[in-house]
Amino acid sequence: MIKVTNTLSGKKEIFKPLKDKQVNMFVCGPTVFDVAHLGHARTCVIFDAIVKYLRSQGYDVFYLQNITDVDDKIIKRAAEEKVPWKKIALKYEKLFYRSMKALKVTAVSHYARATDHIPEIISQVERLLKKGYAYFLEDGIYYDISKFKDYGKLAKRTKEQAEDGVSRIDDAVGKRNKGDFCLWKKSKPGEPRWNSPWFFGRPGWHIEDTAIAEKYFGTQYDIHGGGRDLIFPHHEAEIAQMEAISGKKPFVKYWLHTGFLTINKEKMSKSLKNFTSIDEFLANTEDGARVLRLLIIKNHYRSPIEFNEKIVDQAKREIKSFDEFIERLQRVEKKEQKNRLKIDQFQKAFKQAMDDDFNTPKALGVIFTLIKQANILLDKDQLSKEDVKNIQIFLKDVDNIFGFIFGGAKKNIPPKVAALVKEREKYREMKDFAKADELRAEIKKLGYIVDDTPHGPVVKKIK
Ligand code: AMP
Numbered sequence: 001m002i003k004v005t006n007t008l009s010g011k012k013e014i015f016k017p018l019k020d021k022q023v024n025m026f027v028c029g030p031t032v033f034d035v036a037h038l039g040h041a042r043t044c045v046i047f048d049a050i051v052k053y054l055r056s057q058g059y060d061v062f063y064l065q066n067i068t069d070v071d072d073k074i075i076k077r078a079a080e081e082k083v084p085w086k087k088i089a090l091k092y093e094k095l096f097y098r099s100m101k102a103l104k105v106t107a108v109s110h111y112a113r114a115t116d117h118i119p120e121i122i123s124q125v126e127r128l129l130k131k132g133y134a135y136f137l138e139d140g141i142y143y144d145i146s147k148f149k150d151y152g153k154l155a156k157r158t159k160e161q162a163e164d165g166v167s168r169i170d171d172a173v174g175k176r177n178k179g180d181f182c183l184w185k186k187s188k189p190g191e192p193r194w195n196s197p198w199f200f201g202r203p204g205w206h207i208e209d210t211a212i213a214e215k216y217f218g219t220q221y222d223i224h225g226g227g228r229d230l231i232f233p234h235h236e237a238e239i240a241q242m243e244a245i246s247g248k249k250p251f252v253k254y255w256l257h258t259g260f261l262t263i264n265k266e267k268m269s270k271s272l273k274n275f276t277s278i279d280e281f282l283a284n285t286e287d288g289a290r291v292l293r294l295l296i297i298k299n300h301y302r303s304p305i306e307f308n309e310k311i312v313d314q315a316k317r318e319i320k321s322f323d324e325f326i327e328r329l330q331r332v333e334k335k336e337q338k339n340r341l342k343i344d345q346f347q348k349a350f351k352q353a354m355d356d357d358f359n360t361p362k363a364l365g366v367i368f369t370l371i372k373q374a375n376i377l378l379d380k381d382q383l384s385k386e387d388v389k390n391i392q393i394f395l396k397d398v399d400n401i402f403g404f405i406f407g408g409a410k411k412n413i414p415p416k417v418a419a420l421v422k423e424r425e426k427y428r429e430m431k432d433f434a435k436a437d438e439l440r441a442e443i444k445k446l447g448y449i450v451d452d453t454p455h456g457p458v459v460k461k462i463k
Helices: 038-056 072-081 085-102 114-130 205-217 228-246 278-284 288-297 309-330 343-355 360-379 385-402 415-429 433-445
Strands: 003-006 011-014 022-027 060-067 110-113 134-137 140-143 181-186 201-203 221-227 252-258 261-263 448-453 456-461
Touching (some): 022 038, 038 221, 038 252, 072 085, 110 205, 114 134, 140 228, 201 205, 205 221, 205 228, 221 228, 288 309, 309 385, 343 385, 415 433, 415 448
Parallel strands (some): 022 221, 060 110, 221 252
Antiparallel strands (some): 140 181, 181 201, 448 456
């Protein structure tokens, strides 16, 4: 039984999809006016792991993510660079996919661009006008929040706060309520524009997500995720739009929000210019994708992550310990059938942790305990090939979700080097250190170095 913390109720609830084991899930994607940074990685990687876990438990998840490819920020960037807005949007969309691929974020079933859903957006605005929830101003069509009695039920407030996605509050003269937001903006000359029953215009920010979601899922679905900056006004506005249109509640059954990735205690963001891009991080960090996935997944999705060198170094050390352990397992030759390690207990503990609101830090703790116990048995030469097989199967299952345990560079070690390392170990065991040193020199000539660790030799390519 999986439990999730639902922002809507503020409580941990039993997870029961609307229909059997089918899960429709939507997570807010990027506004493509700049490169993706570590804050985006935080939200995208953790939802990637959550979806992969749900699938491993037999849920049939359709994971949809939008791409905001029409927005004030894109228009501004295009004007600054004197290029068409579409060029900016396409460029950064492409770079976003590249960063996601590098981070092994592969769970998304479909990416949906706002600009590919203009008819669906217009249809929603039409219905809101017809039902009396929307009104015309000089510069666009606005949503009247006073007409929607439940406005504020997600965020438990109706006014902005510092952490909100405030850059998108639509200011306009004549709004009926301060919090009213734009559904369809009148396009200024040179801006992106589409024809509509009213005037040439472009969509407001909140309406794209409900229009896309309605197309794929209908008027109600299971999970909506995003960073906590989006709770208000973005997700609040989505509820107001869709529940007003359909008359059905709740629009989304479970709302899941991630904590921020912060730097000097401030949210990492493009607007604050305090960001490290994913590409930059990967280019400067050895095994960066695994390191980044680990440092994200070792934190609970709802907790903030304060990003600094210390946590990167710690994650690097942990990745190294995985590599050493995996390599060590490969050297076990003991044929004995007796299983000394109760792998099913670890599997159970892992599942328990993940079922409890996707408690990834606790689940990872189970893996570290397993490695510690297995290393003790290895030291005493008490781990059998059978144990190794069971550990490897379990770790592979875990890695299909986490994506940082396997993949150490060592797997690329040429067979000749691997054979020399093995031979050298035999001489070391016989305490023939002179011969062992000879072989070390031979290995070095082939471009590799051997480190003798308490858990056995670790081989690295010389840079
Ligand atoms: P944006 O491009 O700012 O619209 O953000 C795209 C997605 O990344 C949204 O779900 C945001 O909530 C999330 N996001 C952006 N910055 C951060 C951050 N510093 N920490 C966590 N999530 C973030």
